[in-house]
Amino acid sequence: MSHPVNQAKFISFEGTEGVGKTTAIDLLCQRLDKTGTDYVRTREPGGSDFAEKLRELLLDTATNIFDDTELLLMFAARSDHLAKVVLPALEAGKWVVCDRFIDSTVAYQGYGRGMGDPIMLSKIDSLIAHFVPRLPDITLWLDLPVQEGMRRAGKRSVADRFEQQKTAFFERVYQGFSEQYQAQPTRIHRVDAHGTAEEVAERIWVIVSQ
Numbered sequence: 719m720s721h722p723v724n725q726a727k728f729i730s731f732e733g734t735e736g737v738g739k740t741t742a743i744d745l746l747c748q749r750l751d752k753t754g755t756d757y758v759r760t761r762e763p764g765g766s767d768f769a770e771k772l773r774e775l776l777l778d779t780a781t782n783i784f785d786d787t788e789l790l791l792m793f794a795a796r797s798d799h800l801a802k803v804v805l806p807a808l809e810a811g812k813w814v815v816c817d818r819f820i821d822s823t824v825a826y827q828g829y830g831r832g833m834g835d836p837i838m839l840s841k842i843d844s845l846i847a848h849f850v851p852r853l854p855d856i857t858l859w860l861d862l863p864v865q866e867g868m869r870r871a872g873k874r875s876v877a878d879r880f881e882q883q884k885t886a887f888f889e890r891v892y893q894g895f896s897e898q899y900q901a902q903p904t905r906i907h908r909v910d911a912h913g914t915a916e917e918v919a920e921r922i923w924v925i926v927s928q
């Protein structure tokens with residue numbers, strides 16, 4: 719068995735719908751288990767009791783809210799999650815593996831809802847600056863064409879409030895991830911999400927274990 723990976727890391731997974739984040743996180747966590755690495759697996763929106771309540775509202779197809787309200791609720795959930803789960807875990811020397819984080823807000827609220835409007839993007843930048851004291855050390859952007867992710871995700875049953883959006887929305891979300899990757903190539907790593915789950919997991923491990 720390999721040695722534990724000692725230095726605590728904050729890792730976020732990002733990508734459009736159905737790219738395989740959950741599957742990739744399952745496989746990463748199996749490897750962290752094998753190396754004896756102490757970690758917390760979490761997700762956004764959600765991850766703490768209060769934020770999970772907000773997640774229910776945010777994903778509920780019966781919820782009808784304005785774009786700014788959605789943005790603020792994402793940050794309300796994030797603020798609680800950071801304070802109660804992410805920061806304490808990192809301070810205790812644990813890794814944090816998080817399914818979605820700030821880049822999803824830029825992609826979904828900034829590009830998907832806001833169509834890349836500079837005012838919306840600047841609101842998000844400002845919220846990050848004020849309410850996110852710790853950025854991920856590594857962000858893994860699972861890059862897969864939107865249609866291919868939808869095909870993978872389509873095997874599931876009921877669509878939530880985001881999954882009900884049309885393809886054009888998800889193309890803008892993709893553009894949001896792509897532009898953030900180009901703007902922040904040190905933190906954000908592009909992972910080719912084609913191929914088998916094991917092949918994708920191997921690409922991720924090469925990045926994470928460096």
Ligand code: Z5A
Nearest residue numbers: 735736737738739740741762763822823826870880914915
């Ligand atoms: N949201 C937001 O708007 N703003 C924010 O700030 C945040 C989030 C944080 C919930 O996210 C929604 O919240 C999300 C954005 C919004 N809405 N959308 N869309 P979520 O992460 O809970 O939901 P999701 O993005 O829809 O995730 P997902 O659809 O569950 O997909 P996934 O986790 O990336 O994929 P998966 O479940 O691992 O895989 C999908 C299927 O493909 C499954 O059957 C797998 O067995 C299969 N799969 C996985 N990997 C492979 C490979 N390599 N080959 C073939 N098949 C595969």
